[in-house]
Amino acid sequence: MSKFQGLDTYRRRDTYELLPFKFDRLEDDDYLITNMTGEHLVVPMPELHDLLAKKLAQDNPLYASLRAKHFIRYADEQAPLDLLALKLRTRLARLTGFTSLHIFVVTLRCDHSCPYCQVSRRMDGESSFDMTPDMANKALDFVFRSPNPAIKIEFQGGEPLLNFEMVRYVVETAKQRNLKERRDLEFVIATTLSLLTDEVLAFCHKHDVILSTSLDGPADLHNANRPRVGRDSFERFETGLSKARNVLGVDKVSALMTTTDKSLPRVREIIDEYVRLGFNGIFLRALSPYGFAMKTRRFMTYDTERWLEFYKEGLAYILELNKAGIPFVEHYASLILKKMLTSNDPGYVDLMNPAGTGIAAIVFNYDGSVYASDESRMLAEMGDQSFRLGNILTDSYKDIILSDALLDALEQSFTLSAPMCADCAFEPYCGAEPVFHHAMFKDVVGRKAESSFCRRNISIFKHLIGLMQSDASTRRLFIQWANSC
Amino acid sequence: MLKLAGKVRRIQLTEVQDRPLLLQVSTNPVLPKVMRATRAFLMSDGELPEGYQHYLIPASLEWRAGELEGKSSFTLLPDDYDYLGNEDIIRLDGQAIRVLFRANSGHNSLLVTEQCNHYCLMCSQPPKKVDDSWILNELEALIPLIPRDTPEVGFSGGEPTLAKDRFINLIRMMKSYLPRTVVHVLSNGRAFADEHFSQQYAELDHPDIMVGIPLYSDDPSLHDYIVQAPGAFQETVQGILNLKRLGQKVEIRIVLHKQSISRLPQLCEYIARNLLFVDHVTLMGLEMIGFTRANLEELWIDPVDYRDILSEAVAILAAYRMNVSVYNHPLCIVNNDVLPYYRKSISDWKNEYVPECEGCVRKSECGGFFSSGVRNGYSRAIMPFLK
Numbered sequence A: 001m002s003k004f005q006g007l008d009t010y011r012r013r014d015t016y017e018l019l020p021f022k023f024d025r026l027e028d029d030d031y032l033i034t035n036m037t038g039e040h041l042v043v044p045m046p047e048l049h050d051l052l053a054k055k056l057a058q059d060n061p062l063y064a065s066l067r068a069k070h071f072i073r074y075a076d077e078q079a080p081l082d083l084l085a086l087k088l089r090t091r092l093a094r095l096t097g098f099t100s101l102h103i104f105v106v107t108l109r110c111d112h113s114c115p116y117c118q119v120s121r122r123m124d125g126e127s128s129f130d131m132t133p134d135m136a137n138k139a140l141d142f143v144f145r146s147p148n149p150a151i152k153i154e155f156q157g158g159e160p161l162l163n164f165e166m167v168r169y170v171v172e173t174a175k176q177r178n179l180k181e182r183r184d185l186e187f188v189i190a191t192t193l194s195l196l197t198d199e200v201l202a203f204c205h206k207h208d209v210i211l212s213t214s215l216d217g218p219a220d221l222h223n224a225n226r227p228r229v230g231r232d233s234f235e236r237f238e239t240g241l242s243k244a245r246n247v248l249g250v251d252k253v254s255a256l257m258t259t260t261d262k263s264l265p266r267v268r269e270i271i272d273e274y275v276r277l278g279f280n281g282i283f284l285r286a287l288s289p290y291g292f293a294m295k296t297r298r299f300m301t302y303d304t305e306r307w308l309e310f311y312k313e314g315l316a317y318i319l320e321l322n323k324a325g326i327p328f329v330e331h332y333a334s335l336i337l338k339k340m341l342t343s344n345d346p347g348y349v350d351l352m353n354p355a356g357t358g359i360a361a362i363v364f365n366y367d368g369s370v371y372a373s374d375e376s377r378m379l380a381e382m383g384d385q386s387f388r389l390g391n392i393l394t395d396s397y398k399d400i401i402l403s404d405a406l407l408d409a410l411e412q413s414f415t416l417s418a419p420m421c422a423d424c425a426f427e428p429y430c431g432a433e434p435v436f437h438h439a440m441f442k443d444v445v446g447r448k449a450e451s452s453f454c455r456r457n458i459s460i461f462k463h464l465i466g467l468m469q470s471d472a473s474t475r476r477l478f479i480q481w482a483n484s485c
Numbered sequence B: 001m002l003k004l005a006g007k008v009r010r011i012q013l014t015e016v017q018d019r020p021l022l023l024q025v026s027t028n029p030v031l032p033k034v035m036r037a038t039r040a041f042l043m044s045d046g047e048l049p050e051g052y053q054h055y056l057i058p059a060s061l062e063w064r065a066g067e068l069e070g071k072s073s074f075t076l077l078p079d080d081y082d083y084l085g086n087e088d089i090i091r092l093d094g095q096a097i098r099v100l101f102r103a104n105s106g107h108n109s110l111l112v113t114e115q116c117n118h119y120c121l122m123c124s125q126p127p128k129k130v131d132d133s134w135i136l137n138e139l140e141a142l143i144p145l146i147p148r149d150t151p152e153v154g155f156s157g158g159e160p161t162l163a164k165d166r167f168i169n170l171i172r173m174m175k176s177y178l179p180r181t182v183v184h185v186l187s188n189g190r191a192f193a194d195e196h197f198s199q200q201y202a203e204l205d206h207p208d209i210m211v212g213i214p215l216y217s218d219d220p221s222l223h224d225y226i227v228q229a230p231g232a233f234q235e236t237v238q239g240i241l242n243l244k245r246l247g248q249k250v251e252i253r254i255v256l257h258k259q260s261i262s263r264l265p266q267l268c269e270y271i272a273r274n275l276l277f278v279d280h281v282t283l284m285g286l287e288m289i290g291f292t293r294a295n296l297e298e299l300w301i302d303p304v305d306y307r308d309i310l311s312e313a314v315a316i317l318a319a320y321r322m323n324v325s326v327y328n329h330p331l332c333i334v335n336n337d338v339l340p341y342y343r344k345s346i347s348d349w350k351n352e353y354v355p356e357c358e359g360c361v362r363k364s365e366c367g368g369f370f371s372s373g374v375r376n377g378y379s380r381a382i383m384p385f386l387k
Helices: A045-052 A061-068 A079-097 A133-145 A160-181 A198-206 A219-225 A233-248 A264-276 A291-295 A304-323 A331-341 A374-381 A397-401 A404-413 A434-441 A452-470 A472-482 B059-067 B133-145 B165-177 B195-203 B220-227 B232-245 B264-274 B303-319 B336-341 B371-376
Strands: A022-027 A030-034 A040-044 A101-105 A150-156 A184-190 A209-214 A253-256 A361-364 A369-371 A388-391 B005-007 B010-012 B021-026 B039-042 B054-057 B074-076 B089-093 B096-101 B109-111 B152-156 B182-186 B209-214 B249-255 B280-284 B324-327
Touching: A022 A452, A030 A045, A030 A452, A040 A045, A040 A061, A040 A452, A045 A061, A061 B220, A061 B264, A079 B232, A079 B264, A101 A133, A133 A150, A133 A160, A133 A361, A133 A397, A150 A160, A160 A184, A160 A198, A198 A209, A198 A233, A209 A233, A219 A233, A219 A264, A233 A253, A264 A304, A304 A452, A304 A472, A331 A452, A331 A472, A361 A374, A369 A374, A374 A434, A388 A397, A388 A404, A404 A434, A434 A452, A452 A472, A472 B303, B021 B054, B021 B133, B054 B059, B059 B074, B089 B133, B096 B133, B109 B133, B133 B165, B165 B182, B165 B195, B195 B232, B209 B232, B220 B232, B232 B249, B249 B264, B264 B303, B280 B303, B303 B324, B303 B336, B324 B336
Parallel strands: A101 A150, A101 A361, A150 A184, A184 A209, A209 A253, B021 B039, B039 B054, B054 B074, B109 B152, B152 B182, B182 B209, B209 B249, B249 B280, B280 B324
Antiparallel strands: A022 A030, A030 A040, A361 A369, A369 A388, B005 B096, B010 B074, B021 B089, B089 B096
16 A cells, blocks of 8 residues: 555545635626635636535535635635735735825916816916915925825826926925935826926926826827817927936836727727837726816716727737737726736725725815815816815814715725625725715715716726636736736 | 765774764865864875874775874775865764765755655655654754855755754754855745744844745645645645744745646746745756655656646746746756746756757756656656757
8 A cells, every 4th residue: 555645635524614705797607706805716607506505526626726715714724814814904004004195286277278177277377276385385294194104296287387386396395304204205297298398307307206197199189189279289298208208217207098089989099109109008097077077078978888898999909919029008907907816906096995085195276175086176176075175274184184074985985885885796806986976976875786987897897807717818918917017 | 966975985993983973074284283183184196194083085095095004094985975075074974974065065955854744745855754863963063064154055854843942953053153154944834833933933033044835736635635744735824924924034845746737827826816925936847756756657747748837837926026936947848938037956966967968059058957857757858959
């Protein structure tokens, strides 16, 4: 007799326990199961029945994967619990840092007059739409009250370069204060680059300021989306981009696109434009329902389904590019894939739970108002002050952070308890979005069955999982995407 | 392959020796006299210095033995020990010689015990259930003799941590006597599941030590089967977690064979998802030695048949930004995408080539073969890279 025992000897004789997980139908007989740490498996219905009845055979290949991914365990096994706890702590680790992103709306003035603009536009000359130094000082007091060791200050507008003096003031003052505070301080200017000067670039270079800019696609589309006097938005962007890259470095300039109804038939051209200009990815964004977009009802001109077609077509094209050896990612997919394929959370405000509003990001408006998010101030520009947390000149940090407007929104939208979210198998990949749902339903929870947020995201989640299931090479690419952000 | 232990041809002792002799080898004829008293002089063509505790006579210089006859202790070495050099450390015990430390080698590995709580299907050093604490005595005597500028020393077994407190003491001694020497411990990690033990280990605060721990499958039953020990997977994983929680360096070592290959990509994803914080993951070829030969049917898979799985495994770990290395694979049977992670690693005394390698122009980059592979079987697909 051999002194070695067969595999059978090491199989369990007792019955496994179920660890917490949720499931939902993908299509036909295939079900997705997920746990709180984002582990997932696709399980056909008969196996799902066996799994739940605790009679799945040990020689079924799914059995080993279920055990390895911590869907089941045996009563004497401690490692699965330790690992689940560790992974959950890792995913939520960001919470202990509290607010990192602080948005300074230094002016509402803008040299563009985009019809979809998410905040009301004003002409270039009216300085009453500028942030004052007093507000900036108070806002910086607030910034350094955040316990987060990593602080990001982002300048938005309008066009922040129209009040560059305030940008300069905030950067220099923040850096001065940081000599004592010693935070990891990062600055971003969200700008169209149309007003970029050598002086601004020299300043950005000196202070390590990153530029976040906008590119909507080929010149005609970009200019149609972004009208300005002279109809030269795209030309100014392209000139500014190469100047900025020369001075700051290619990694210091990123671009965001805005999707309009004009974009929908042109996703490949839009992606090609990003590729031509040397970007290594694109964020295929949905049009948000705020600002002028909502007033003009433009967001209604195409529905979520049409946008999903646009998104999926774009994703397919990007995968083609990848397979042709061109490294290029779709950033929204990368954020979701990070939640699906790693134990980390990318910290993307729209896909966080508890919601990112106020605690991941906070906005200081040009008039001293403090908002829970960029979307909250857009809503306010439309006359809905629900997420105005206070005023930086008159309210304390405590008043603002502990305001009912914020705490109620966070608590009520919490996805592990919100109706329909709590049971949703996609919950680990999704987020609480109280502001969106309030805008749509006048209620931070909303009706999920009718929510275009749910419709859009669940469709993307299913699509990404489907792509990984059907093609091993796509799954390998996605593992790289997941680790790119 | 170098022969590290065997019988000497003749030994002459001037004093009765009731315990094994540990000796530092010297080739320096002008060493101060005070240092000669504890060293063995390795004879060469030159003049014979006086006053060494012992003399080692290579086979080719046997005719010079007469110069020492009746005067000094000496040992007549067989041919196999031509490689001995300055600052090597040997043990003489009756007619037996063992080379314990080779100053010129970057691969000194010290066996702590032959006992083990695993009984791995592919064990290259089959464990023995005997009291071998004499080895620990010897190591405790050896460590102070090791040259201070030694870059790296490994500890292996058996399972070194079975020595418990005396294992901890060995590491403490390494830190005390050889603080600049990197230490690498091969352990199955299970002892570290005990928080007290891992705490003791961490508190030593050794400046540069890593524990290499094998993990063969994400499926606990399969891992337990491969190591022939029920419950091993749970303890090993908890050991890794404890070590990392205490800020200790850990390497995960995966030997590739038919069993571990069956779920290798899943294992890599498991590691990336659960143990992302380990310092190194190594994917290693199978040594055709020890228990492997008894379990060949369960273990053997031609590396050329798993080359794509190996590529996938490396790609997964690299995508998660893990530090990954591929060891013990001939260069001609791995895909090109593995090359950035390919290391030439087989201990020098184990590394050889086979007749198919004749004319290969990339031997110098190649990890080559374990001697055991050369003797007992290797891939059917070995092909020389020709000019």
